[in-house]
Amino acid sequence: MADNVLYAGRQLLDRQIATVEGRSVGKVDDLEIDVDHPGGPVVSALLTGQIALGARFFGRMSVWVTSTAQRLRETGDTSPRRIDVRLVSSVAATVTLRVPHGDLEPADLERWLAEHFIGRIPGA
Amino acid sequence: MLRRPGRIGATVLVVILAGGCAGSSRTDDDYRHKVANTAETLDGVLGTVQVALKVSSRAPAAYLSVTFADADDDASATAGNFDAIQPPSAAADQLRGRLDAVMQDTVSMLDDLRVAARRNRGTELAGLATPLPRLQARLQQLEGVAG
Amino acid sequence: MKKLLQVALGVLTAIGGFVDIGDFVTSSVVGARFGMGLAWVLVVGTVGIIVYAEMCGRVAALTKRAVFDVVRERLGVRFALVNLSASYFINLLTLTAELAGVAIAIQLATSVNYLLWIPLVGLVLWLVVWKLPFEVMENSFGLLGLALLVFVISLWKLGPDWSAMLDHAVHPAVPSGEGRPTWWYYGIALFGSAMTPYEVFFFSSGAVEERWGRQDLMTNRLNVFIGFPLGAVISLSIMACSALVLGPLHVQVSHVSQVGLPVALAVGKLGIAAMLVGFFAATFGASLETLLSAGYVFAQYFGWPWGKAAPRPREASRFQTLLLLTLFAAMALALTTLDPVKVTEYSVVLSAAALPLTYFPILVIANDRGYMGDQANGWFSNTIATVYLIIIGVVALVTLPLMLATKAGM
Numbered sequence: 001m002a003d004n005v006l007y008a009g010r011q012l013l014d015r016q017i018a019t020v021e022g023r024s025v026g027k028v029d030d031l032e033i034d035v036d037h038p039g040g041p042v043v044s045a046l047l048t049g050q051i052a053l054g055a056r057f058f059g060r061m062s063v064w065v066t067s068t069a070q071r072l073r074e075t076g077d078t079s080p081r082r083i084d085v086r087l088v089s090s091v092a093a094t095v096t097l098r099v100p101h102g103d104l105e106p107a108d109l110e111r112w113l114a115e116h117f118i119g120r121i122p123g124a
Numbered sequence: 125m126l127r128r129p130g131r132i133g134a135t136v137l138v139v140i141l142a143g144g145c146a147g148s149s150r151t152d153d154d155y156r157h158k159v160a161n162t163a164e165t166l167d168g169v170l171g172t173v174q175v176a177l178k179v180s181s182r183a184p185a186a187y188l189s190v191t192f193a194d195a196d197d198d199a200s201a202t203a204g205n206f207d208a209i210q211p212p213s214a215a216a217d218q219l220r221g222r223l224d225a226v227m228q229d230t231v232s233m234l235d236d237l238r239v240a241a242r243r244n245r246g247t248e249l250a251g252l253a254t255p256l257p258r259l260q261a262r263l264q265q266l267e268g269v270a271g
Numbered sequence: 272m273k274k275l276l277q278v279a280l281g282v283l284t285a286i287g288g289f290v291d292i293g294d295f296v297t298s299s300v301v302g303a304r305f306g307m308g309l310a311w312v313l314v315v316g317t318v319g320i321i322v323y324a325e326m327c328g329r330v331a332a333l334t335k336r337a338v339f340d341v342v343r344e345r346l347g348v349r350f351a352l353v354n355l356s357a358s359y360f361i362n363l364l365t366l367t368a369e370l371a372g373v374a375i376a377i378q379l380a381t382s383v384n385y386l387l388w389i390p391l392v393g394l395v396l397w398l399v400v401w402k403l404p405f406e407v408m409e410n411s412f413g414l415l416g417l418a419l420l421v422f423v424i425s426l427w428k429l430g431p432d433w434s435a436m437l438d439h440a441v442h443p444a445v446p447s448g449e450g451r452p453t454w455w456y457y458g459i460a461l462f463g464s465a466m467t468p469y470e471v472f473f474f475s476s477g478a479v480e481e482r483w484g485r486q487d488l489m490t491n492r493l494n495v496f497i498g499f500p501l502g503a504v505i506s507l508s509i510m511a512c513s514a515l516v517l518g519p520l521h522v523q524v525s526h527v528s529q530v531g532l533p534v535a536l537a538v539g540k541l542g543i544a545a546m547l548v549g550f551f552a553a554t555f556g557a558s559l560e561t562l563l564s565a566g567y568v569f570a571q572y573f574g575w576p577w578g579k580a581a582p583r584p585r586e587a588s589r590f591q592t593l594l595l596l597t598l599f600a601a602m603a604l605a606l607t608t609l610d611p612v613k614v615t616e617y618s619v620v621l622s623a624a625a626l627p628l629t630y631f632p633i634l635v636i637a638n639d640r641g642y643m644g645d646q647a648n649g650w651f652s653n654t655i656a657t658v659y660l661i662i663i664g665v666v667a668l669v670t671l672p673l674m675l676a677t678k679a680g681m
Contacts, residue, residue, distance in 0.1 A: 014344045016336070016574055023581065027343070027574035048574065056348050093334045093642060110575070113588035123402055124585040164521065171520025172529055179535035183543050186382035187528065187535070194526040242382075 008043055016094045017048060017083065019101045026107060028095060029053040030080065045082045046095065049107050052080035072108040081107060155209070155216045159223050160270035162206045166230055167263040169199045170256060173237065177253050185244050192241040196234040203227040219269065226262045229255060278493055282501075284413025285494045287549075289502020290509075291557035292372035293365070293464040293619040295419075295550065296612055298506045299530040301457050302513030303522050305449070307440040310507060312458045316465025317503040319659050321495050323630055326637040326648070326656065327471050328491035331478035334642050338475045338629055339571035345632040354628045355572050359565055361625055362469050364618040366561040366601040370396070371611035372554030375527045380547050386606060393602045396558055400594055401584060409477075412556030418549030422508040425537035431515050456677045459670055460616055463623030465503065466663075469557075471629065472564040476571075480578045488646065512537075525612050565597040566590050616679070624670035626663045634660060 008031055017025040026048035034044035054066030070078045089098040097104075106114075118124050176183075176191045183191075206227070211217045236252045301309050331337055339358075343351040373392045374385035399408055445454045483491070512533035513524065522529060527550070534542040570577035570590050581587035605611070634656050640647045648656060 014348060016340060024570075024574055024576040029348075029574075053348070053573075057352075093336055107575075107589075110589050113592050114585045118588035118591045119585045121401075121584070124583065124591075165523060168521045168523040171517065171522040172532070174520055175516060175522070175532045175536065179532060179539075182539040183532075183535040184380075184540055187379050187531065187543055187547075189382045190379050191526075191528040191532070194528050198525060 012043070012046070012091065012095065015091070017046060017097065018094050019097050019099060019104065020089070021100055023101045025083070025097065025104060026081070027053075030055055032082065043085055045084050046088070047080040047082055049081040050109065051078065055080075069108065072112050081105070150212060152213055152216050155212055156219065157270045158206070158209055159219050160267050162202060162223060163226075163263045163266035163269075165202045166199060166227065167260060167267065169195050169202070169234075170230065170260050170263070173234065173253070174256065174260075177249055177256075180246050180249050185241075185246065188246070189238075189241040189244075192234070192238045196231070196238040199227075199231050199234050203231055223266055226259060226266065230259050230263075233259065278490055280410060280414075281490055281494045282498045283417065284410050285498020286501045286505075287413040287416030287419070287552070288409075288556055288560075289499055290416065290419055290505050290549075290553050291467070292368050292554050292611075292615050293467055293622075294506045295372075295509060295530060295553065296524070296527070296615045297457075297460050297464040297619055298509040299513040299517075300524045300612075300616070301461055302510035303517040303524045303529075305446060305454065305457065306514045306518055307436055307511060308443045308446065309454070309458050309461055310440040310510060311443055312461040313465055313503060313506055313510070315662070316462045317499055318655075319462070319662070320466045320470065321499050322652070322655055322659055323466065323633070324471055324474050324499070325492060325495045326633050326652075327475040328478050328483070328495065329488060329646055330633060330636055330643070331475040332483040332485065332487050332491060333644070333646055334636070335479055335482075337479045337567065337571050338472050338633060339568045341636050342629060342632045343572050345635055351572060355568055357625050357628060358468060358472075358568050361618060361621050362472075362561055362565045362568070363597060363601055363604070364614060364621065365467065365469055366558060366565065366597065367604040367609075368611055368615040368618050369554045369558040369561055370601050371605045371614065372527070373551060373558060374605070375611060376547055376551035376554060379528060379531070385611075386608065389602055389605050392555075392558075393598055396555075396562060397595070397598055399559060400562060401591075408559065409556065412552045412559070415552030416549055416556060418545045419505050419509075419553060421534055421538060421542050421545040421549065422505055422512055425534045425542060426508045426511050426515075428537040429512065429515050429533065431511065436511065436514075450677070452673055452677045453680055455669070456620075456673045456680045459623050459666055459673065460620050460680070462666060463619035463621070463626075465506070466626060467619065467622050468626060468629055469561045469564040472567055473560040476564070476567045476578070485646075525610070527612070562594060562598060562601075566594045569593050613679075620670060620674060620679075624667050627660070627667050630660065630663055 012028050012031060015028050017028060019025060028046045028048060029052035030047040031043050032045035032047055033041050035041045037044075050069035051066055054062050054064075054069065056062075057065055083097070083104075087097045087099055088095060090096045113119075114124075172191070172195050176188060176195070180188060206223065211220045233252065233255050237249060240246075240248045240252055298313070327338060330341065334341075339351075339355070342354055346354060370389060370392060371385060374388035377383070377388045377392075378385040445451050478487070478491070481487075509530065513522075513530065516533040516536055517524065517529065524530060531543055531546050534546050538545075567577060569575065570587075570593075573589075575589045576587045577590045578587075581590070584591045604614075634648075636642060637648045637656070638653065
């Protein structure tokens with residue numbers, strides 16, 4: 001039984017998330033816990049990206065990291081990027097998902113820079 | 125909180141970069157040390173020149189030209205730094221005069237060498253460098269003034 | 272046979288890639304000023320980088336994770352950010368020095384001022400990281416760097432009194448007229464030049480990129496155990512050449528042009544040509560490595576795609592943007608006419624001070640049997656690694672005070 005226990009704080013947090021073909025998605029910057037789950041609280045999603053990361057700093061730093069990230073959102077939604085826990089296939093040194101790269105929404109900054117800067121350089 | 129270590133590091137760096145070697149001098153003793161250090165630095169520059177002259181037929185022209193230019197720049201910078209220090213007394217003033225004379229001769233010889241190397245006139249270098257041993261001797265004397 | 276060739280290529284590039292502007296300048300400065308009296312530090316530093324790089328390579332092969340990936344997981348998100356800032360800043364300083372080094376190599380061949388070459392060098396660097404097959408470039412620069420072996424030949428041709436030199440090296444003493452703090456300060460610079468952290472960021476990221484696995488552990492050990500000591504022989508030769516030719520004339524090395532004078536004396540024009548090719552290759556290779564390392568540390572901290580995980584530049588747009596910004600910053604710093612030799616000295620000294628930040632987490636994970644299984648550190652490697660942890664810790668504590676006390680070695 002003990003083999004199935006996962007210490008979310010130590011074995012999930014700050015790990016690299018990768019797609020099924022091994023491409024980087026982001027870090028596990030925070031976790032979403034479902035406290036209303038009938039069998040007791042469970043991890044319901046991995047939160048990744050700058051908005052989730054900002055919450056882990058203190059004071060002005062935290063506000064700055066979160067608010068710059070929120071400004072990049074085109075929609076009014078300001079919640080962190082969320083990866084449902086059902087998409088996770090294995091947890092080891094890397095957290096591997098069962099979906100390919102194409103099925104995931106890209107990170108905000110990545111998308112913005114690809115559209116406005118890097119994507120415009122010849123050969124990109 | 126998080127930014128503090130970086131800030132300290134940057135401050136230290138700025139202080140050091142801005143500090144340089146020169147500074148004001150309050151006592152004769154301190155001034156003598158500065159004279160000796162300056163003479164030592166110039167002596168080192170002449171050491172470089174001595175080796176460069178020795179290899180003047182064995183090194184590519186461009187390389188030699190840069191070497192002489194670097195030496196000339198070093199000597200001028202050293203002289204400039206030294207001249208910025210005020211001598212604290214009459215005795216110090218006299219010491220300053222002695223070093224100044226050597227510095228001028230050194231810089232003017234290096235200027236000539238630099239031009240000759242730049243214009244690829246390698247054969248003239250040895251002739252232009254005839255004052256070298258005497259300059260070295262004078263500088264080494266001044267290195268001793270700090271006692 | 273193909274395997275053997277590959278291993279040989281790895282070792283050769285490790286030798287050629289060992290020396291960068293930090294080793295080059297620091298070895299010469301120290302040799303001219305202190306003779307062979309600080310040669311032992313180079314030995315200590317080389318053993319240190321061997322221990323450190325071997326662990327990183329092993330961790331990368333078994334966990335598929337590069338240094339900063341591990342740093343964040345082991346030190347936590349906040350402390351790792353301090354670590355990231357420090358590592359990035361030092362990396363930027365090193366890149367500035369290497370970039371200036373490339374430009375100086377061209378200056379020494381053409382006598383056109385190095386500042387004019389910096390924009391061109393920057394552009395070529397960017398083109399290489401943007402498009403060209405990177406491994407090919409890395410290998411060719413590593414191999415061309417072998418031209419610096421001309422310093423070994425020069426030393427041999429200068430015909431020193433070997434036994435006196437060895438005697439001086441094994442009985443280190445502070446020369447008269449030099450203060451003890453200055454002596455230690457330069458010792459730290461030399462230590463930092465041998466153990467530059469970017470080399471390790473780069474090495475471990477490369478291992479992850481090339482999908483090293485258990486079968487590559489032997490290659491890792493051969494590269495490190497043979498390549499690095501032979502690379503250090505080049506550094507030692509530079510030091511000895513300066514000690515023999517420049518030391519007796521009280522030369523204070525402040526330009527790259529001075530470093531090559533002993534080569535001109537011993538070997539002549541061909542020697543200078545070889546030295547310039549080697550110095551160019553070494554600094555260009557190191558510029559590539561420091562530039563990419565700057566990107567790697569950020570990408571690995573934030574989990575961005577980098578390297579082959581993103582086949583086209585636009586799929587790693589954050590990584591690519593950071594590379595561009597870093598390159599511009601380094602070019603701007605170099606163009607401020609900051610003395611490249613001084614920038615080099617600061618970069619190696621600060622590298623030494625920052626070592627524990629990355630060394631410690633790697634040591635911890637190399638001991639984690641959960642990850643490493645039977646390849647975790649044994650008692651022998653742990654003893655050495657712990658001794659180095661102590662050395663690195665002490666160095667880190669004394670560096671900044673020494674830097675202030677000696678006015679950075681003046």
